[in-house]
Amino acid sequence: MLNIAFSQFQTIGFIGITHTKALQILHNLQNHTGGTLWVSRDYAQKYSQEQNPLLEKVEVYNSSLKEHLATIWKDYNALVFCLATGAVVRLIAPLLKDKAHDPAIIVIDPEGSFVISLCGGHQGGADLLTKMIALQLGATPIITGASSSLSLPGIDILGRPYGWVKGQGSWTKLMAKVANQNEIAVIQEAGSDLWRSSLPESFFKNGENDRVRGKIWISAKQRDFSDEPVIPQVQWHPRVLWVGIGCERGTSRELIDQAIESTFAKHDLAVEAIAGVATIDIKADEKGLLKVCRDRNLPLQTFPASILKKVAVPTPSTVVNQEVGTPSVAEASAIAAAKLFDEQNIKLLEPETLPLPLIVKKQIVKQEQQPGAVTVAIAQSEIEYTGKPGKLYLVGIGPGSLDQITPAAKTAIAGADVVIGYSLYIDLVQSLFRPEQVIESLPITQEKQRGERAIALASQGLTVAVISSGDCGIYGMAGLVLEQLKLNNWDGKTPQVQVFPGISALQAVASRVGAPLMHDFCAISLSDLLTPWEVIRKRLEAAAMADFVTSIYNPRSQKRVEQIEKAQEIFLQYRKPDTPVAIVRSVYRDDEQIIVTSLEKMLDNPIDMLTTIIIGNSNTYSHGDWMITPRGYL
Numbered sequence: 190m191l192n193i194a195f196s197q198f199q200t201i202g203f204i205g206i207t208h209t210k211a212l213q214i215l216h217n218l219q220n221h222t223g224g225t226l227w228v229s230r231d232y233a234q235k236y237s238q239e240q241n242p243l244l245e246k247v248e249v250y251n252s253s254l255k256e257h258l259a260t261i262w263k264d265y266n267a268l269v270f271c272l273a274t275g276a277v278v279r280l281i282a283p284l285l286k287d288k289a290h291d292p293a294i295i296v297i298d299p300e301g302s303f304v305i306s307l308c309g310g311h312q313g314g315a316d317l318l319t320k321m322i323a324l325q326l327g328a329t330p331i332i333t334g335a336s337s338s339l340s341l342p343g344i345d346i347l348g349r350p351y352g353w354v355k356g357q358g359s360w361t362k363l364m365a366k367v368a369n370q371n372e373i374a375v376i377q378e379a380g381s382d383l384w385r386s387s388l389p390e391s392f393f394k395n396g397e398n399d400r401v402r403g404k405i406w407i408s409a410k411q412r413d414f415s416d417e418p419v420i421p422q423v424q425w426h427p428r429v430l431w432v433g434i435g436c437e438r439g440t441s442r443e444l445i446d447q448a449i450e451s452t453f454a455k456h457d458l459a460v461e462a463i464a465g466v467a468t469i470d471i472k473a474d475e476k477g478l479l480k481v482c483r484d485r486n487l488p489l490q491t492f493p494a495s496i497l498k499k500v501a502v503p504t505p506s507t508v509v510n511q512e513v514g515t516p517s518v519a520e521a522s523a524i525a526a527a528k529l530f531d532e533q534n535i536k537l538l539e540p541e542t543l544p545l546p547l548i549v550k551k552q553i554v555k556q557e558q559q560p561g562a563v564t565v566a567i568a569q570s571e572i573e574y575t576g577k578p579g580k581l582y583l584v585g586i587g588p589g590s591l592d593q594i595t596p597a598a599k600t601a602i603a604g605a606d607v608v609i610g611y612s613l614y615i616d617l618v619q620s621l622f623r624p625e626q627v628i629e630s631l632p633i634t635q636e637k638q639r640g641e642r643a644i645a646l647a648s649q650g651l652t653v654a655v656i657s658s659g660d661c662g663i664y665g666m667a668g669l670v671l672e673q674l675k676l677n678n679w680d681g682k683t684p685q686v687q688v689f690p691g692i693s694a695l696q697a698v699a700s701r702v703g704a705p706l707m708h709d710f711c712a713i714s715l716s717d718l719l720t721p722w723e724v725i726r727k728r729l730e731a732a733a734m735a736d737f738v739t740s741i742y743n744p745r746s747q748k749r750v751e752q753i754e755k756a757q758e759i760f761l762q763y764r765k766p767d768t769p770v771a772i773v774r775s776v777y778r779d780d781e782q783i784i785v786t787s788l789e790k791m792l793d794n795p796i797d798m799l800t801t802i803i804i805g806n807s808n809t810y811s812h813g814d815w816m817i818t819p820r821g822y823l
């Protein structure tokens with residue numbers, strides 16, 4: 190079963206040549222991540238005699254591993270070895286280039302107890318993948334980078350969730366200043382400021398002072414730091430610039446490229462900050478323009494003249510109007526694209542904060558001896574284009590202790606850019622968080638806001654984990670978020686959604702008292718906030734009558750006290766007074782309380798919103814502290 194939390198690393202190559210245990214570990218990971226598992230021909234032959242079924246799932250290489258690695262080196266974003274670290278170091282040494290290009294290199298010991306982030310920790314993603322593999326295997330991650338031990342986000346990956354592009358600067362020097370805990374100034378002129386919440390205020394001062402030993406710019410501007418060698422400076426470029434282009438039919442790719450480059454250079458703007466290109470719809474098949482977009486990996490947004498002519502622009506042209514039916518192509522389409530982009534993401538913004546987006550008016554670029562002419566205008570959106578589809582993980586974290594969360598759910602939490610949940614549950618999974626992550630905890634009553642916020646962020650391209658206690662699909666957030674997605678005309682694909690199941694309270698509670706759910710059972714929530722009491726009452730009656738073992742969620746709150754009394758009354762009509770009842774509060778948490786009592790006496794015990802009750806069926810009996818429902822074997 191593929192776990193989409195690993196899809197950010199696609200593709201992963203797994204390499205193991207030593208023993209079957211290693212093969213099993215790697216095969217398990219391959220299953221979850223969808224990568225390729227490579228084994229040597231010798232190994233495959235040796236084990237094929239044992240008819241090891243795992244061998245059907247592997248790819249076999251014929252050359253030496255050293256030669257094989259050289260051929261596959263560029264095919265993978267991450268390579269995971271189950272080999273001696275020394276051997277891996279020797280194998281990869283001749284292939285390593287630099288931090289920006291090398292794949293993530295990870296080594297797992299053949300027992301599967303340790304996972305080492307060997308190379309490409311930040312930009313290669315090895316630190317994160319190491320953590321996620323370790324969570325998946327229940328192993329210890331070994332991450333030796335400085336920012337990891339300081340619990341600070343890596344500055345060279347800070348903008349990755351938002352699709353920002355790394356610009357020029359003294360990155361290594363700046364990172365050294367961060368590692369030495371110097372004060373760093375962050376000057377942000379564009380893009381999301383969500384990253385702030387994950388940083389200690391005291392560390393990254395906003396603005397300048399004498400103690401500042403490094404500067405991080407977050408901006409669409411192109412800055413040249415060569416004159417200021419003393420303090421290391423770096424720049425991230427959020428993709429906020431929409432380039433409106435008008436051109437004559439048949440204009441070459443080169444001329445369009447040149448027009449963009451020269452306009453950006455003239456206005457000190459970074460081409461890395463380009464979100465996309467916009468034009469009029471009749472240019473949707475303009476070859477040169479399409480090539481520019483393809484080569485630069487930019488989306489092309491087109492608008493009909495009927496829309497463009499409604500956009501107020503500084504430099505309208507009557508000639509253009511006569512030709513194509515709108516007085517402006519470049520300016521109007523740049524503005525329209527920026528606004529459209531922001532407005533689709535409006536939930537993230539206060540609409541009235543939207544400024545007029547045009548930052549460069551129409552420029553006409555021609556080249557002697559070259560046919561055609563290009564007009565360029567640039568508008569800036571409030572929200573950056575991340576260039577990736579968002580993901581929503583709907584995660585059940587189980588009843589409350591870390592060892593009761595599935596490994597897959599842990600990888601989803603550790604792998605997300607943003608984790609959203611009710612504050613109590615956020616606290617329970619604290620230890621899984623990374624310093625780069627944005628954690629948003631909201632009060633218990635704000636389920637709808639939590640769901641909307643998650644969808645808005647995922648629509649922008651972020652990976653968002655929404656957590657619920659127990660199972661997220663049982664009185665949890667999963668159903669709400671899916672309903673909200675549907676209301677937003679979700680196509681079922683983007684954002685991509687995966688539900689990560691968890692141990693629900695009824696299972697957790699049952700496990701602490703024995704086996705009360707051994708026969709047909711049901712769950713009923715007594716909360717009448719979203720369900721009319723009449724419906725709840727009917728279901729209690731039906732469950733009692735049908736002799737279902739019944740788990741009661743949300744049994745009693747401070748204000749809502751009678752429902753549990755009525756429930757008892759209903760059950761007493763159909764079941765004996767000594768029917769065993771389990772009342773368990775905060776199961777698998779530090780303040781766990783377990784009571785096994787009877788239907789008749791159940792209300793003599795403390796019951797609140799952290800409690801789940803299980804009422805046995807007519808055959809359920811207690812034995813000491815245990816509660817057993819016969820399946821019928823004996």
Ligand code: SAH
Pocket residue numbers: 588589657658659660661662663664665692693694695698741742743744773774775776777778797798799800801802
């Ligand atoms: N999605 C959750 C249920 C949320 S509804 C799940 O699958 O478990 C909230 C109710 O769940 C609480 O009122 C309580 O009845 C129950 N509950 C949640 N966590 C619990 C715990 N640790 N111990 C006992 N009951 C719990």
